[in-house]
Amino acid sequence: MAKAKVYVTLKPTLLDAQGRVVQTALENLGYTNVRGVRIGKYIEVELEGEGSDIESQVDEMCRRLLANPVIEDYRFEVSE
């Protein structure tokens, strides 16, 4: 059984509404040196199989469903 850890983030050029609110909250807590907060998604996928097949399969999952390439970037790592 392999596990894929997928990270999906909004493209840097797009406003991250949640991130902006959290940044303000951190500043309100006194962390005056905070210069940016971006919030993304972390997705764990457990799947049967191994090797490069898994890698290409996860990549396809990201492109088709887990991320929207128009507005998001993704990266992932697979551990056996």
Added chain:
Amino acid sequence: MKFGVVVFPGSNCDQDAYYAVRDILREPVEYIWHQDKDLKGAECVIIPGGFSYGDYLRTGAVARFSPVMEAVQKHAENGGYVIGICNGFQILCEAHMLPGALVANDCLKFVCSYVNLLPVNVDTPWTNLCEQGRVLRIPIAHQGGNYVCAPDVLEKLESEGRVILRYCSADGDVTKEANPNGSINNIAGIINEEGNVAGMMPHPERAVEECLGSTDGLLILKSVVEWAKSRQR
């Protein structure tokens, strides 16, 4: 013209759309469940607003893969009419039936209010009863209506007259102040290359009777009926 209103788990404007078509437009209409694989003979499919599949993952991301969407896609490829309203617009973008995507409003709030809309291209199936320059009042209710797309896509949309509605002031000026969500070029609605597929964030089905505050939404819904009729003549 026979209409079909697609119902996903979490759709909540389906009954408004059904009512607007049946009781106001007086055209035949049927609900189409998201598990259905045929469109019951609908010539115009409405993908209504709401929170399909709880907006899980991304708005519209899961709805896009439901069985009915395959039929909707085929319908559109054969020239059938499809309009996505609000969440429906998000779903059509996720399904790549329309370009671009809708992200969180730049004001960071859910905005529920009447807006002014400028019909930009009145030679489309969805706007042919609108008058150039005559501002429409139709409500919006969304948190993720901020339209974004790549620069080359935007250039194509604009040059091909595929932006059909823009947020504007009461006088029809397209200004930053009149933009409720940060959409690029104040875009409120677009069409595909052929024009038979439209997406818009405002809710025409909520502006169909005087008692609702406006009847301008009817112009959108009636336009497609008229357009199809004129093609049959």
